[in-house]
Amino acid sequence: MTSKGTIPPIFTNDTSRRIVHVDMDAFYASVEQRDRPELRGRPIAVGHEDGRGVVATASYEARRFGVRSAMPSRRARELCPELIFVPSRIAYYREVSAQIHDIFHRYTDVVEPLSLDEAFLDVTGNKLGLEVGTEVARRIKEDIRRELNLVASAGVSYNKFLAKIASDFRKPDGLCTIHPSRAIAFIDRLPVEALWGVGPATARRFHEMGITTAPQVRALPLSVLTDVFGQAGVMFYKFVRGIDDRPVLAERVRKSVGCEETFETDIGALDALRAELSAVAEELARRMRKAAFAGRTLTLKVRFSDFTTITRSTTRPGAWPADPAALSEGGCELLSGVAIPPEGVRLLGLSVSSPVSGVSEGSGGSGSSERAAPRSEQGTLF
Numbered sequence: 001m002t003s004k005g006t007i008p009p010i011f012t013n014d015t016s017r018r019i020v021h022v023d024m025d026a027f028y029a030s031v032e033q034r035d036r037p038e039l040r041g042r043p044i045a046v047g048h049e050d051g052r053g054v055v056a057t058a059s060y061e062a063r064r065f066g067v068r069s070a071m072p073s074r075r076a077r078e079l080c081p082e083l084i085f086v087p088s089r090i091a092y093y094r095e096v097s098a099q100i101h102d103i104f105h106r107y108t109d110v111v112e113p114l115s116l117d118e119a120f121l122d123v124t125g126n127k128l129g130l131e132v133g134t135e136v137a138r139r140i141k142e143d144i145r146r147e148l149n150l151v152a153s154a155g156v157s158y159n160k161f162l163a164k165i166a167s168d169f170r171k172p173d174g175l176c177t178i179h180p181s182r183a184i185a186f187i188d189r190l191p192v193e194a195l196w197g198v199g200p201a202t203a204r205r206f207h208e209m210g211i212t213t214a215p216q217v218r219a220l221p222l223s224v225l226t227d228v229f230g231q232a233g234v235m236f237y238k239f240v241r242g243i244d245d246r247p248v249l250a251e252r253v254r255k256s257v258g259c260e261e262t263f264e265t266d267i268g269a270l271d272a273l274r275a276e277l278s279a280v281a282e283e284l285a286r287r288m289r290k291a292a293f294a295g296r297t298l299t300l301k302v303r304f305s306d307f308t309t310i311t312r313s314t315t316r317p318g319a320w321p322a323d324p325a326a327l328s329e330g331g332c333e334l335l336s337g338v339a340i341p342p343e344g345v346r347l348l349g350l351s352v353s354s355p356v357s358g359v360s361e362g363s364g365g366s367g368s369s370e371r372a373a374p375r376s377e378q379g380t381l382f
Contacts, residue, residue, distance in 0.1 A: 013243045014158070015180040018133030018382065020121040021155045021163035022140060024100070025172040027117035028057035031096055032086045034149050042084055049073050049085040052262050052346070056088050060172055096148065103143045107136055112248045118167075120160055122248035133382050134177045141175060156382060157183070159244035161196050179382045183242035190214040195239050197232055205229070214240045257293045258301075258351025259283045266305045266344030273340070274332050277348055281328035284350045294319035294356050298327065300334040301349035304341055312337060319356045327352075 024030070028046040033039045043062035045055045053073030065080035077083055097116040104111045107130075110122035123136040130136050137154035144152045153174040155166025162183060166176040178186050191213055192198055192206045205228065211217055217225075218240040225233030238244060261280050267273050277300075288294070298320050299313040312334040320327060331350050 011238060011241070011243055012245075013241070014245060016124070017122060017158050018124045018126075018136070019157060019160055019163040019248060020123050020133060020137045020140070021160070021167040022100075022104070022119055022121065022137070023153050023155075023167045023171075024117035024144075025151045025153055026057055026059050026063075027150075028088065028093055029059040029062075029086075030150055031089075031093060033059060036086075039084065039086070043067070043080050043082055044084045044086055045073070045076055046086050046088050047073055048087065049077070050264070052264055053085070054262075096150075099148055100144060100150075100152075103140060103147070106143070107140060110248050110250050112250060120163065120248045134175070137175055137177075141173075158382075159242075160246050160248065161239050161244035162186070162242065164196070165190070165194060177382050180242070187214045187240055187242060192217060195236055196244075197235055202229065202232070254291060254293055255355060256295065256351050256353035257284065257287050257291050258299070258349060259287060260301060260347055260349025262303075262347045263345070266346050268340060268342060268344035270335075270340060273335060273345060273348065274328075277331045277335060277350070278324070278328040280348055280350050281331055282324040284327055284352065285322045285324045288322035288352060293352065294322075295352040295354045296320065296356060297352065297354040298330045298334070299351045299353065300331050300338075301347070301351070302335070302338055302345055303347035305343040305346050307346075309347075310338065315354060320352050 029044050032044060032046060033042075041061060042059070043065060044059045045057070045062055045067060047053050047056045050073065055067060055069055055071045055073060055076050057069055058067040058071075058076070062076070062080055062083055065083075067076045067080050067083065073085065093116055101111065101113070101119070104119060104121055107128060108121050108123050108126045112120040114120065121136075123130070123133055126136055128136075130139075133156045137156050141152050141154055144150055151173045153167050153171045155163045155169065155176050155178070157163045157166055157178040158180055162178045165186075166178050167174065169176040192211060193203050195214065195217070198206070206212070206217070209228070211220070217236055220237075222234070222237050225237050227233070229236065259280060261276060263276065267276065296317070296319055297313055297315040299311055301309065301311050303309040314330060314334060320330065327350060
C-alpha cells in the first residue's frame, strides 16, 4: 500500500499541464435576469410550473430556499412561495453559449464542451502566450462579464478532475487554483461524493464499506477497489492521488442520440403508450438525421408514476435507421416486455447508442494533437 500522496510505480502524474474548467453560474436563470431587469434579485426558476414541471435552473436567490435543478416544480413552489417560473428558451441559450465559446477560442482551440454552460480548456499552450493558467481564467471571466454581462466560475489545475472540483469551490463568481503541491491537501477535504463518477449508488456502496472521505479511499488497496467497483476502481484510486491523465478533447465522438417525453397525466393503457412512443420515435429519427448518427443499440426508458425508472435495450448487427417507423416498432417491442403498473407511466424515452462509425462533434477548433503543449517547470504553471 502506498503512503499518503505517494504515486505508485504503475502510474505517472503529469503536472505540466494547465487545465481550466469554466462553469457558468446559474446559466439559464442568469440569462433571463440579464435580459429582464424586473427579475434581477428575485428568486426565479427556469422551467414549467405545472404539476409535471421540473426546474431546469434556479437563480441563487431561489437556491437560498433550497430550490435546485431537477427538482419537481411543485416542490420548488413549496420551498419558495415567491418563486417566479420562467419558460425555458433553449435555442436562445445555445446562442449565448456559442458567444461564450467564441471567447474561449481567443485563448485556446483545445476546448471540450461538457454542456451549454461548462467546458474544459487546455491553456498550456494558449494563443496569448500567458505563462500562468490562473491569469488565463481570470481574463476569460472578465471577458464574459464585460461583453455578455454574465458571471462564470473557473477552476485551474493540472488535470480535469481537480479543475472541475476547483470551479465549484468558490461559487458564484469564483476563481480557484489547485497547485500540484497542494493537490493532496485539497483532495483530503473531499467526501467520496465529490469524486468524479461517484453517484448515489456508488456512494452508498462506499458508505456500506465505512468509507466516507477521499483519504479513506486512498487507504484502500487497488485490488479492493477493482474487486468492488471494477474498472471504475482504478479511476477512484488515481483521483484520490491527484492523478487524471485524460486529455482535453477538442473533438468528441458522439456516443448516443436520444429524446424523451414527460406526460401531462400518467398513462396506463398500452395502446396510448404505443402512440406516444411513435411520437418520440419521430423526434429521435429527426435528431439522428441532424447529427448524422448511426448506432446498433436501441434503448427504451420508462419512468413510472413513483419516479422509478427502468431501461430495456436491444442490439442488432447493423445500425438502426433514422426511420420513425422502424424505431417505433423496435421501441414497442421493448415496451411489450415491461409490466405497466396500474398507476401508469409518466415518461417514455428512446435512444440509439453503440455508434457504428466515429461521427465527431466539432467544438469549433483544432484537435489537441495540432497544438502540442509545451512542458514547463512546476510552479510557473499556475
